[in-house]
Amino acid sequence: MSQHALVLQSDFGIDDGAVNAMYGVAYSVDSSIRIFDLTHNIPVFHIWEASYRLLQSVSYWPEGTVFVSVVDPGVGSERKSIAVRTSTNQYIITPDNGTLTHISRQNGIAEARQLDEVQNRLPRSGESHTFHGRDIYAFTGARLAAGGICFEQIGPEISLDSLITLPVMDAYIENEWITGTIDILDIRFGNLWTNISRTLFKTLKIHYGDALEAVIMNNDIEIYRQIIPFVRSFADISVGKPLVYVNSLDNLGIAVNQGSFAEAHHIGTGIKWRISLRKKKSKH
Template sequence: MAKHLVLQTDFGTCDGAVSAMYGVALSVDSGITIFDLTHEIPQYNIWEGSYRLYQTISYWPEDTVFVSVVDPGVGSDRLSIVVKTADNHYIVTPDNGSITHIKQNIGIVEAREIDETVNRLPNSGESYTFHGRDVYAYTGARLAANIISFEEVGPVVNVDDLVELPLTDPTLTEDLISGTIDILDVRFGNLWTNISRELFEKAGISYGDSLQVTIDNNTRQVYKNIMTFGRCFADTHLGEPLLYVNSLDNLGVAINQGSFAKAYHISTGVNWKITIRKVPKISYN
């Protein structure tokens, strides 16, 4: 029985690129079930491609094959790889940092370089700019269709040698929690941080507490205000900010029925820092 094949790219759907990947995969085996993770990764944004894999992959059945193509170095000497995760999923992708969040948060148990003498679309050997179709969709489909095993992808690559993007771990001091804004909840403009709920609880913060939130981009302060830690968006009035626990069990920042990212022109990555400090309760007795 064929495995599921899930595609992610920065190609968009305004031309035939994604359709060509579908066609290659179905030509390998018309019984493959193909799904889209997203094709709206911002162009060349490897960081976001890495995070969207992490956001999604754990909710798919074991043995699902993911093809992730955000590849500004296409045609260069960067490796083409397939990795096996600790949760028994496979990711077919360039070795350019696209497995960063998976490696840190889930784990990679084995990696293999794609042997293009075997695992490449026939008669495509002189094409160097569409590996998403010629190498990744083709290899992913062959793996999903059980035409090749993981061992037949190609030679072993040391997992420790895989390219990773720089990450910063969240920290907790006596009264201050620091982290980064890793990604946006794009549709609604919420900020998703790398600060876990467990770290928040360790700081002794409870629902309903008031917190001072500061956001910096490198050395420039972008935002500073006091907001409530709520269970859901309805815990604040319309248009007010709040901290909440997102669907990955990390801290998020939102405006009730508004876009926090647009309101304050906030983006993502290791240069976007967030610090959270508990506001002391004032007693008037």
């Protein structure tokens, strides 16, 4: 079997040796394996963000690439470990805790298997129950990427319907308003990334240069209300001004040119954070 890349994601950070130990386990399986980091800065226990970062990355990697995602607040419990093959033939090994929510909905999963934690475990690690990222996930991911095992050897096939998913809300249009969730932040720049697709948005006959009414809610509390222009790029708006744009995933983003929208207005992410937009009404 040919060798494929191994891509790691976790909420471990890089302030201690946890990620380094995962690298060591993988290289012990095969010293020629190619290992890459998606991110290790997922907020601690934040399964939703882990799910979205996989969506942001997985489909851009070649077929056969193996992803290991370890955001695992239930480590040591009865939660399952799983491996899936996506519809575009990448593999993801992760706890069954909702980490596959966005990939399942938007990219598609072709096959899922429950990882046999007895057979697929780092030798002499049987008494360790708190670092499955090293002892099970990195070890199994490296063996799969290096061709030491095939996908079918990871464990028995399980129903796709049995996979745990997080609650989500589809974007929708009602009374000229389009409403969606603020799924994630473009962290370094503080931009808001929504689940409102460009395709759905354009059904409202809105064009670049149009002014939009924007309302952001956290549950039932209004956090922000303003008029914002819809523009093609950040260069189309003055520094310090807000804008609506189409992001790299072909969804709507909200930003401040050379500023942090999220920081300025204390905006968070997830199912409770919702944004509604409509074309500004002209005054007569």
